[in-house]
Amino acid sequence: MGAVSFKDVTLRYAGTGRRRRRRAARGGAEVAGTAAESTGATGTGAQSASAAERPALAGLDLEIADGEFLVLVGPSGSGKSTALRILAGLEQPTSGAVLIDGEDITGVDPAERDVAMVFQTYALYPHKTVEQNMSFALQLAKVPREEISRRVRRAAEQLGLTELLDRRPRQLSGGQRQRVAMGRAIVREPTVFLMDEPLSNLDARLRVQTRAQIAELQNRLGTTTVYVTHDQSEAMTLGDRVAVLHEGVLHQVAPPRELYDRPADIFVAGFIGSPAMNLLTITDDEFDRLAPGGTRGGTRADDVVFGVRPEHLVITPDDAGLLLHIDHVEEFGAEAYAHGRLVDSAHTERVITRLRTDDRPALGETVRVVADPERIHTFDRATGQRIEANVTVSASAV
Ligand SMILES: Nc1ncnc2c1ncn2[C@@H]1O[C@H](COP(=O)(O)OP(=O)(O)OP(=O)(O)O)[C@@H](O)[C@H]1O
Numbered sequence: 320m321g322a323v324s325f326k327d328v329t330l331r332y333a334g335t336g337r338r339r340r341r342r343a344a345r346g347g348a349e350v351a352g353t354a355a356e357s358t359g360a361t362g363t364g365a366q367s368a369s370a371a372e373r374p375a376l377a378g379l380d381l382e383i384a385d386g387e388f389l390v391l392v393g394p395s396g397s398g399k400s401t402a403l404r405i406l407a408g409l410e411q412p413t414s415g416a417v418l419i420d421g422e423d424i425t426g427v428d429p430a431e432r433d434v435a436m437v438f439q440t441y442a443l444y445p446h447k448t449v450e451q452n453m454s455f456a457l458q459l460a461k462v463p464r465e466e467i468s469r470r471v472r473r474a475a476e477q478l479g480l481t482e483l484l485d486r487r488p489r490q491l492s493g494g495q496r497q498r499v500a501m502g503r504a505i506v507r508e509p510t511v512f513l514m515d516e517p518l519s520n521l522d523a524r525l526r527v528q529t530r531a532q533i534a535e536l537q538n539r540l541g542t543t544t545v546y547v548t549h550d551q552s553e554a555m556t557l558g559d560r561v562a563v564l565h566e567g568v569l570h571q572v573a574p575p576r577e578l579y580d581r582p583a584d585i586f587v588a589g590f591i592g593s594p595a596m597n598l599l600t601i602t603d604d605e606f607d608r609l610a611p612g613g614t615r616g617g618t619r620a621d622d623v624v625f626g627v628r629p630e631h632l633v634i635t636p637d638d639a640g641l642l643l644h645i646d647h648v649e650e651f652g653a654e655a656y657a658h659g660r661l662v663d664s665a666h667t668e669r670v671i672t673r674l675r676t677d678d679r680p681a682l683g684e685t686v687r688v689v690a691d692p693e694r695i696h697t698f699d700r701a702t703g704q705r706i707e708a709n710v711t712v713s714a715s716a717v
Pocket residue numbers: 332333335374375393394395396397398399400401402549
């Protein structure tokens with residue numbers, strides 16, 4: 320068993336309020352209200368003035384099922400590690416409770432919790448061999464020697480570390496060290512695995528390879544796993560469900576496909592997906608040209624932001640749509656994207672469209688783009704919340 324519940328968990332770090340307030344008073348105002356924030360686009364890195372009072376984690380309610388692979392994702396400083404550290408018992412929440420299998424463990428000592436954590440810095444003991452590193456926690460827990468040896472050998476086999484058991488960490492590659500850190504968690508056979516950016520020290524190729532191994536291993540072991548990353552593509556590929564945090568607040572928790580297809584608000588819309596969703600602030604007239612036949616769901620364009628993913632924005636040869644002036648073409652081999660700005664539009668931010676043919680528009684060329692009316696997302700400009708417009712209903716009914 321290993322069901323985890325966060326119940327209205329808040330953590331306000333002592334002392335940060337005052338220090339932050341002073342900083343906010345000095346110069347906080349100048350960074351507040353940037354363009355990204357006014358449309359709510361992604362808002363990453365932008366500190367608003369209210370940051371002074373903001374808890375690291377604010378009223379987190381989250382139920383994680385036994386055996387689930389739950390990924391916590393969000394930009395730097397969003398409270399991901401804080402949530403994980405509270406679950407591990409390394410941090411005490413200011414209020415709220417954490418339960419494992421229905422039992423309140425909020426005040427329980429970290430060592431008494433049946434959880435194992437893998438950190439970004441693997442924190443291996445440099446003078447111990449791989450085998451000793453993996454055995455150590457079990458020795459402390461007074462597990463019988465044969466049992467330790469059995470578990471270590473099995474974990475080593477699962478992780479492809481059998482040949483390396485006698486080596487010391489400095490004789491290992493980054494990827495191998497990462498696997499030792501995983502092995503050290505696995506041998507403890509915990510109720511819950513906690514992983515905080517375990518792949519971020521690996522190069523891109525190894526990261527993709529290792530994340531496939533982690534997914535496969537978790538599937539095989541069936542152990543509840545809470546995995547933290549700031550990388551939305553890692554979150555989307557690993558998680559049974561993905562929880563999106565921003566400034567200490569949980570914005571949405573859903574299976575990857577649902578996050579992508581029906582983001583609950585403008586933050587999630589801009590954060591999930593790469594390249595990011597276009598978040599368009601256009602007029603009624605422009606909307607009608609962009610999405611002929613689409614409806615605005617009874618809203619006025621002035622009150623909403625329209626979200627269109629690059630793959631749902633299409634260059635059209637017809638005399639329709641909006642004019643897009645191309646100023647950059649991004650080539651990935653398998654696919655390519657054109658970046659540009661709408662001509663004579665209320666929307667002044669850049670717009671990205673995925674190219675569908677092998678014909679690449681030339682830089683400086685002006686093309687016409689239309690959007691699939693069924694794939695347009697609508698968000699309230701004031702609150703950022705998703706509006707269930709008529710146009711999106713048929714998309715899910717197909
Ligand atoms: N020990 C601490 N004392 C005071 N404030 C802290 C402490 N640890 C974290 N914070 C603050 O709490 C907020 C959340 O931090 P947290 O480490 O959970 O972010 P994160 O989402 O894990 O970010 P990253 O992706 O950069 O690791 C941040 O604003 C951070 O500055």
